[in-house]
Amino acid sequence: MAVHDIKRGVSLYSFQEEVFLRKLTLDDAVRVCAEMGARGIEVIPEQSFDSFPNLTDAEIGGWHELHAKYGTTPTAYDMFIDLKRRKDRVMTFEEGVESIVRDIKLANKLGCTSMRVIVNTPPEVFEAAAPYAEEYNVRLGVEIHAPMRFDHRWIQQFLDIVHRVDSHYLGIVPDMGIFVREFPRVVAERFKRDGARPDLVDHAVKVYNDHPDDMETLTRELAWRGGTAIDVAFANNVVGYNYVAPETMAPHVPYIVHIHAKFYEMVGDEREYSIPYDEIVPVLIAGGYDGYLSSEYEGNRHIQDVRPVDSVQEVAHQQRMLARLLGEETTTGGSR
């Protein structure tokens, strides 16, 4: 194992099911992460604070106390930009800048030193935010989220800015969901339970797993195989996933601000069902990445109809896998 400085963390996004159901408090969430040795906490303020964007001083103080108490540290702030806030028109450039600057200031107050810039952010807003990012010490990284890939023309606009501006404060936040090699079976099974035709679901999964270059034809194909609305909905869902080879990330590692370690289903502590983390982590180590791998669990919505979701357990599985892949011998123990 090469020497590296990659750290483990968790996005609170992972616990959305239990938080929604009021079964897990913010305190609980941070505590369980600390217990897993995941010391970096990523937050979606619009999820964790109902008072957003007007957090009280007490709330901000409480947030910092929480980290002091558990020995954790805030990592990324996940921002959104409500371009369609008004029904009759999209946000102007000025409103966009105002929105991201609001987030940068709040990130600073929350002690977050990086920000996940959501993929629909206008590139010119991203660029205009650079001076504020520097002033408030918040590194901005546009999220590269499936079905985007590094070489997609939409992403290329951001990479061009990152290369041109050449600031420590502008970069990328790759979401490991761009490396979904095997279609998540929890998603396929949920669609079957919701009434999609099992043979059509299986066919679409098989097509996905071959990674053809004509995914845009899947909807028609399922319709011709006798599919109805639910099957077509599955096809539309499938084209939201994608796979590119982990090595395609290599040239971009120097620009990575933060990483979403997306996952849908852990197979014990061993592996994620869909995403080849054992191939991803070496690319990050080789590239000298020194930020966080932040667990982002997104399986809850696919299993909540058949069993209680245990997001904490799922995250724990992923954290043990990551610890092993990162060479943290003591944490992984004899798990292999």
Place this chain on the structure above:
Amino acid sequence: MAVHDIKRGVSLYSFQEEVFLRKLTLDDAVRVCAEMGARGIEVIPEQSFDSFPNLTDAEIGGWHELHAKYGTTPTAYDMFIDLKRRKDRVMTFEEGVESIVRDIKLANKLGCTSMRVIVNTPPEVFEAAAPYAEEYNVRLGVEIHAPMRFDHRWIQQFLDIVHRVDSHYLGIVPDMGIFVREFPRVVAERFKRDGARPDLVDHAVKVYNDHPDDMETLTRELAWRGGTAIDVAFANNVVGYNYVAPETMAPHVPYIVHIHAKFYEMVGDEREYSIPYDEIVPVLIAGGYDGYLSSEYEGNRHIQDVRPVDSVQEVAHQQRMLARLLGEETTTGGSR
């Protein structure tokens, strides 16, 4: 120009605008084709005969008289299979066979010796129809229509049958719309007139013209660029077109039963705006194709809002181009 036996024809589909508007009778339509030297007439009985599928003997007699009068000959019968005829279930295999056999018998009565089998036909129905095709002397060709391509898994099922059964009566009907290299400007301009954002339309056209392998992301991309419902509708329209190199057709020429010479807009007699017929025709000649190139005009719906559609003129342009590409010196005259 190599020796060949490719013949020119027209699908009556081309005249849908004027027929719908009751400006062109069936007699007119056949006559104008004959005047263009396009002697093969393709028919969509469900369009040309309101009595479908119960054509009277008088109608059938009239059809044959028409061809005798103008020196034309029926070519392909375009069939449909209403798998969703019932709201509550799709057709069974037996109903599917019954439907195609009905069409084969009617094709025979109409003197059609080939049949365009629509792409959503279940492959097993196509195969089961072979004995009837032989009995009634109607060659069946499944249509390879955009966004399908020869190597698509849906089409591959039919090619497998064609190769395995090895009957003169089973083959393919490629629609030249699979070779749309430049996105049709009549389509783009119509969307702009209907309210799509011009810059987004232009961007989508540019993306299409690059033929990337991620067309399934276009909808999201337009949304992120500020697109609304009409722009997204354009994106969904764009992914219905496709381009593959004309040479990909070469190995399949021996199985071609009939060809849809799809077109959207002729640039005078010279070329089709989108589809490189000058590259397509040589592939057909080289492969020894000896059937019809059947004009299939589909531009009417894109221009009807701004000018009266003159389908006859459009078809005449394409026929002159085809005559030239086929080396019919006398017809093309000094048109170059």
Place this chain on the structure above:
Amino acid sequence: MFDRYLLEDDTFANVEVDGEVVGWKIGARIGYYRGLGLSMIELSLAVDGSPVPPESIRLQLHGADYRLSEIEDVLDDRWGFSETVILFVDQPGGLAPGEHEIAFEQSLRISYLAVPSVNRVSRRLALA
């Protein structure tokens, strides 16, 4: 593909029976490049922004007079490509004289498409 032509303006009229206005009617065309069996067609009408109750609409074709709710079971009759159907709306007294905004929607269950094809037109028409 024929949205603009779906309603036949000059057929829009109140309908009298035995000297009494019992409703109104309009002629309609199918917005597709071929005819289609009635079981695959769903229709709706609105007048001046208000939906017409489906139960008061009848589709008249080939001498038959179908309730809208019946047509999904009609497997032996087709709306031909060149044919005008009459949509009759049962409405004693008919529509007031003058102009009305008539909105017409067709949803066609075309087997090679993943979802039904929806055709719409809205026209400001004067009662004949």
Place this chain on the structure above:
Amino acid sequence: MFDRYLLEDDTFANVEVDGEVVGWKIGARIGYYRGLGLSMIELSLAVDGSPVPPESIRLQLHGADYRLSEIEDVLDDRWGFSETVILFVDQPGGLAPGEHEIAFEQSLRISYLAVPSVNRVSRRLALA
């Protein structure tokens, strides 16, 4: 992603004011992994298969009492991820005792999606 949890069963009740039943109410959650400004939200309710007229629905949140038709202009209030809003339906006499089928739909205008995200749930609930 939270369709099944959108309605809070135990909040379904008739509402009395000064001893008179003036309507009924139900608590609702937002079906998204974060809160959202009210201007981006459209809602509808149906009871026993009949749509509730939008003009009779009010959304109660943070001490405010919004008419449904108003919320598209509300740029300064948000429905938080953890919050229950009360949907109050102005209906003198309220609903009859017993069970009712309550259908609830949310359409969320999420800026990174091409079209609004629609969440639906229908539940058979007994009046508390």
